[in-house]
Amino acid sequence: MRKIIWLILFNFGLLYGGNEMLLDSANAYNLVNRTNKINQSIITNSSAIIVFPTFVKAGFILGATIGRGVMLVRDDIPQEYIDDNITAHQNSIWSAVPVRLGGATIGLQAGYENNFIVMYVMNKAVIKDIYDNKLTLSASASVSFMDYGVNSEAISDMGLSDIYAYTNNRGFFVGAELGGSVITVDDKIKFDTASYGYEQLMQAISVIR
Structure with missing residues (x-):
């Protein structure tokens, strides 16, 4: 079973190219914002946005999670917080950084599940x-996991979490071992x-200032 898990995750990494990832990230970001009532202050005050257009959980009892995506960093972030090796376009206020997420899970689980996640980084x-x-x-x-469809517009403690995360799957964050x-x-x-793909992603987040 363990070999099957890692084979799935390895093939996922090989097949998922950068440009396709950008296009999928644009679509994922648009869908999250259409289906979740996100507090506007989260969006406008975020220092970065992380989009995992494919987030895989696989296993039985002992499992693994992996995601590959893009982190969009505001160009006005002080240099001490960022790296020089990032992809930026001269007409954009955002820089794109390829990122990955990985972890292990233990508990009652079975099979293969594919979702996507959008994270707003406040810190x-x-x-x-x-x-x-x-x-x-x-x-x-610290991460606040906002379940699919939950209205977060009325949340007043916006400064208490480092990251606010949203998904496309109702109930996904209930018991999801992302910690x-x-x-x-x-x-x-x-x-x-x-x-x-890059053009579409920049267009998707162009409303954010």
Whole structure:
């Protein structure tokens, strides 16, 4: 069973190219914002947005989670929080960074599940931790998981969490073992700023200022 899990995850990584990821990220971001009532202050005050257009959970009792996606960092973030090796377009206020998420799960679970996740990063220090490959969800960064369709417009404690996460799957975050998962920069993926996928992703987030 363990070999099957890692075979699935390995093939997922090989088949998922950078430009396709950007286009899927644009579609995922648009869908999340259409189906979730997100507090506007979360969107406008975020320092970065992380989109995992494919987030895989696979296993039985002992399982694994993996996601590959893009972190969009505001260009006005102080240099001390960011890395020089990022993909930016001269006409954009955002820079695109390939990222991955991985972790292990233990408990009652079976089969294979595929979803996507959008995370709004409120704390600039989280961005630096991702560049330094030392961000662990719920350990070095507090996360508020907002279940599909839940109205978060009325939430008043916007400053209490480092990250606000949304999904396309109702009930997905109930019992989802994301605590302990690690987000790091994905050096194996390169983004093309001239690609159609990049253009669509920039268009999707262009309403954010």
